[in-house]
Amino acid sequence: MGNNQGPKGLTRRELLSRATAAGATFMVGTGFVTSGSAAWAVEASALKPETLATLVQMARDIYPHDKVADEFYVIAVKGYDTAEAAPAIEAGIAALNAAAQGKGNASYLDTGWERDRVDILRGMEDSAFFQQIRGGLVTGLYNQKAVWPIFGYEGESYSQGGYIERGFDDINWL
């Protein structure tokens, strides 16, 4: 499904240009917004690189899937790297780091254990910033077609004639 030239882990200034997989562009409820089809710049242009790195870690901590590589989380949040979105994201990440420091860590990224980072997130889960990031990830992460095979999901089947001869009833363990 493509795009495997992406960075291993987030290397900050080396983010590759690519389009999001999300299709729709409307808001339907609690921070439930699709990320549209806009392409983005090659690097963290509007956000500080550290901010983007923290945002990617935050995304993974909200929806942790150990089999899903960082590149997909990068794609999921890269849409916030715009001049319009950046100020609110910078403020949100600053609050996240302040919360981490309040628990004796140098920063959110410097907080080693996932459970400690999740504690920090639990403390801010009602904030508009957290809900914006979480809501955006629902489509930003799970609507990437390249992610689907990791979960075994096959997507459309019409182009292959459906499953009538391809295993719609092939369960063999019942």
Next chain:
Amino acid sequence: MPATFDLNDDSVVVIIGTGAGGGVLANELAQKGVKVVSLEAGGRYLPDDYINDEWESFGQLAWVDPRTTSGDWRVAKDFSGLPAWIVKAVGGTTIHWAGASLRFQEHEWKAKTTYGDVQGANLLDWPIDGAEMAPYYEKAETKLGVTRTGGRAGLPGNNNFKVFEKGAQALGYKEVHTGRMAINSGDYDDRMSCQQTGFCFQGCKWGAKWSAAYTDIPRGEATGNLEVRDRCHVARILHNEAGKVTGVEYFDKDGNLQMQKARIVCVAGNSFESPRLLLNSASSMFPDGLANSSGQVGRNYMRHMTGSVYGVFDKPVRMWRGTTMAGIIQDEARHDPSRGFVGGFEMETLSLGLPFMAAFLDPGGWGREFTTALDGYENMAGMWLVGEDMPQETNRVTLNHDVKDQYGLAVANVHFDDHPNDIAMRNYAYKKGMAIYEAVGATRVFPTPPYPSTHNLGTNRMSENGRDGVVNRHGQTHDIANLFVSDGSQFTTGASENPTLTIVALAIRQADFIAGEMSRGNL
């Protein structure tokens, strides 16, 4: 070929909406030689246009014009701007529906008599019954090609059904099969058979599922008696000093306000838009809205008791393969108050793709409790629970004058509080659903909250007496003889069955009545 009628032609029947109610009514009247103008807010999409991708399809078909919500139902919290998952397109929600086509049970026509007084519920008996509706149900089943009726074979069971069936049998359920579905199990009525493709909710690209979009609408147009104007949003129904409706004002596809004269107006915009339109049509003569002398317009909103259960197993299921809802357990549909609630519920197979599962499994959920559930997606089986909910006067559609749509019209606010009977039924149904999967070895089960409503019912309800409801036994408004309601908002009570077959049967019956009254000179 499609007709073209003049805006000043006051001999036409104007039908607002082209779904299971309005679309069928338009064709049935056109077949009888009645001239019809159908006004549809959405555009035209046919099987080639349908998109087998959940979010893209949602963007293509769903009604996402602004609406607001209130009440204690979880949808108001999780999807505050999206109380319903219904379609804005020619053919309406018959593009999206799963195809389950069940007749009401006899007692469900007489809920008040059968259930007695239920505190807080505004129960009422329908003024019609199963004997009255039987011939129309048969016509509807023939039109839709419903499997397991009329000698038509059932659909084959997919993986999701096989898990469901085995669990049901382990619990001793007897009425378990692949459903009575308006999805062809063999070629029928110029439509091909189901190819087990999935994506039933996104529009059937094979045309194997019945939808008004590619059956009743083009067949009505072929008579030369039906003109369908798409992307036309009706703003107001007009009337004269005698209190008869005379036409409708609507915004056409270019946003220009037009006025179409009419001999009869039939409202079929679904249980939100139909009462909204009657309320937005208020005048000095009808200050509370049209057909609202009872004060019942917009009230008694029902959405069915719903919920889902998903189970994760230690081996793959791949529930998304094949027909989405071809699987049913009917044993719990009976009325049996010993379970702690009145009315009953159906259990039906259901699957969502990964993108919608992420959105709907536990809205707002996050962290490993949530993500480990999705990690089991390939090994998941799913079912939907759908049962009768209680009509309540305070569950209602009202106008929200603080929020306007793109035409400047007040939007619908949808208020809903669960009735204690709904909650008791849901909790019981969750337990049964989870037990079914546990009996097959599920390692984890999920009692999933209701999605935005697809079964929207009751906001212009049918009643014998004009003080109790909005329309009579024919869907004719009690107040205005040439104004009809032709969609699910007519429902007096919701019964436990998926409503489309009953909406279609009522539309066929209403067409007989309207054509008869016209020929008798009464309309």
